[in-house]
Amino acid sequence: MVPFFSLLLENAMLSIPIAAGPLFLFAALMVSFGSPSTSEEALQDKALPLDNPKACAECHPRQYDEWKSSLHSQSWVDEAYQRALKHKRRPQSCYACHIPGSVLGRLPKRPRSRVERKEHGISCSSCHIKENKVHGPFGSKTEAHPTVQSPVFAKGSSELCISCHKTKVGPVLPLAKDFLASPLPKKGKTCMSCHMAKIERSMAVDPKTGKAVGPKRKGRSHAIQGPTHPKFLGHAFLLEAVFGPDKTILTLKNRAGHRIPGLLMRAFQVVLTAHDAKGKTLWTKKSLISGKASLGFGEALSFEAPKAAAVKAEVTHLFSAGRGIKNMGIVYAKTLKAPKK
Secondary structure, three states, rough: OOOHHHHHHOOOOOOEOOOOOOOOOOOOOOOOOOOOOOOOHHHHHHOOOOOHHHHHHHHHHHHHHHHOOOOOOOOOHHHHHHHOOOOOOOOHHHHHOEEEEEOOOHOOOOOOOOOHHHHOOOHHHHHHHEEEEEOOOOOOOOOOEEEEEOOHHHHHOHHHHHHHHHHEEEEEOOOOHHHHHOOHHHOOOOOHHHHHEEEEEEEEEOOOOOOOEEEEEEEEOOOOOOOOOOHHOOOOOOEEEEOOOOOEEEEEEEOOOOOOOOOOOOOEEEEEEOOOOOOEEEEEEEEEOOOOOOOOOOOOEEEEEOOOOOEEEEEEEEEEEOOOOOEEEEEEEEEEEEOOO
């Protein structure tokens, strides 16, 4: 499977028509639930166990909706993932991180896979349940369920994310290892710093009235941002240029906290151009950032172009899910002009 995807991307790299299509990848995982001060009747009425995300939705509907929109909730049912499993000799090697049981309960080891509710993928219980108790950053007492303040959440650790994202399995690349080897953790950065937006709100609602319960607190959105978010993805790139008297140096930097891309099935088509004062194209360079030719943390593509009045960069996201290459659209476009004398 991997050679097919890589070869397909390499051979077809620079002239692909635009078409919409699905993505497969899950990004870093972390969460910041609070706890409701309300009755457990709503849970008992519907007999929903706490390992069912719909039970969590009774009191945490906003977090549930955010999670539902993320690739974590699709990690098992995703079509590209299911197709990829058919090509693996040991598909069960993927289960632990696509349908994990308690990630928290296995740290720092990789989680074990679960056998029930596979359709929920990486669910609320995967991160928040340990020994039949709900763990979070605050530990507020509630009648709805036993609650524990966990240092993993309270200190904003990346441990949950790392347990799976340090793994190299099939087309999945170990991005967490890149992050840990970078200076970012020592600077206080975590996976959530980029992938989970800060948010301030009440952490729960009364399931009967829908009104917020408890004070507003600082937490993180569960709409985990990753390659499915073009604007977010574009932040991984930065164009810089040095305009000289007889040449121009163009540099496209990787600003992500790890290599890009994170999948052998993903690639980025880069087109750099240099222009004169009237907009005429003087120079063009095409390149491909792929799983076989990734751009590491802090690395950059650098090229020399003729003297120019302006330079442009355009980065297009490409994805191969076993049915040809899909153009996911432009994720980064930038123009820089030479300073006026």
